[in-house]
Amino acid sequence: MAPVAVVLGVMGAGKTTIGAAVAEALGVPFADTDAIIEERAGKPIPEIFVDDGEAAFRALEREVVASSLRDFGGVLALGGGAILDDGTRKLLADHTVIYLSVELTDAIKRVGLGAGRPLLAINPRATLKYLLEQRRPLYLEVATHTITTDGREPEEIATEVVALLQSA
Ligand SMILES: Nc1ncnc2c1ncn2[C@@H]1O[C@H](COP(=O)(O)OP(=O)(O)OP(=O)(O)O)[C@@H](O)[C@H]1O
Numbered sequence: 001m002a003p004v005a006v007v008l009g010v011m012g013a014g015k016t017t018i019g020a021a022v023a024e025a026l027g028v029p030f031a032d033t034d035a036i037i038e039e040r041a042g043k044p045i046p047e048i049f050v051d052d053g054e055a056a057f058r059a060l061e062r063e064v065v066a067s068s069l070r071d072f073g074g075v076l077a078l079g080g081g082a083i084l085d086d087g088t089r090k091l092l093a094d095h096t097v098i099y100l101s102v103e104l105t106d107a108i109k110r111v112g113l114g115a116g117r118p119l120l121a122i123n124p125r126a127t128l129k130y131l132l133e134q135r136r137p138l139y140l141e142v143a144t145h146t147i148t149t150d151g152r153e154p155e156e157i158a159t160e161v162v163a164l165l166q167s168a
């Protein structure tokens with residue numbers, strides 16, 4: 001079994017919002033690797049970063065992505081930084097991967113002050129600008145489809161994603 005689609009994008013791209021709406025429209029389950037990681041680790045992501053460090057988080061994330069790609073048959077949202085890991089990017093080959101793109105202005109409006117997002121704890125605007133520039137080429141490397149989300153309502157974006165999955 002493999003996911004119907006994998007959803008990627010930076011924090012605030014709308015992975016959880018759009019992924020869940022697409023799954024509902026298709027009548028399949030939705031899962032978010034961040035939630036699976038928290039369940040496996042038995043603690044919230046900010047605590048994993050503090051206690052174990054980002055490298056340990058990325059290794060756990062790679063394991064969770066691998067098992068989800070193997071066993072989960074719905075719409076799967078990945079954490080915003082999952083594509084930083086070479087092994088995780090390789091795992092995505094041959095899957096349908098939807099990259100939700102967002103520019104800084106809309107991303108900042110959506111994440112606010114970055115509560116619950118450890119990488120945005122200090123200077124969220126400058127950090128998010130850096131993350132967008134650093135990650136865009138990596139999202140594009142693994143994406144099979146890129147959907148622009150700036151200035152668009154979640155319902156409209158979800159409808160576009162459902163249509164492209166149904167035409168595939
Ligand atoms: N297209 C959109 N237009 C306006 N607001 C949006 C849009 N998509 C998502 N949002 C809002 O932005 C916030 C972040 O969305 P969401 O949690 O889905 O992003 P995410 O990509 O899953 O982020 P994270 O990587 O932190 O999990 C939520 O409050 C959501 O309602």
Ligand SMILES: O=C(O)C1=C[C@@H](O)[C@@H](O)[C@H](O)C1
Nearest residue numbers: 011034045079080081117118
């Ligand atoms: O952009 C990132 O690097 C992250 C995004 C979140 O989804 C979480 O996976 C975690 O907070 C790291």
Ligand SMILES: [Mg+2]
Nearest residue numbers: 015016017032
């Ligand atoms: Mg999310």
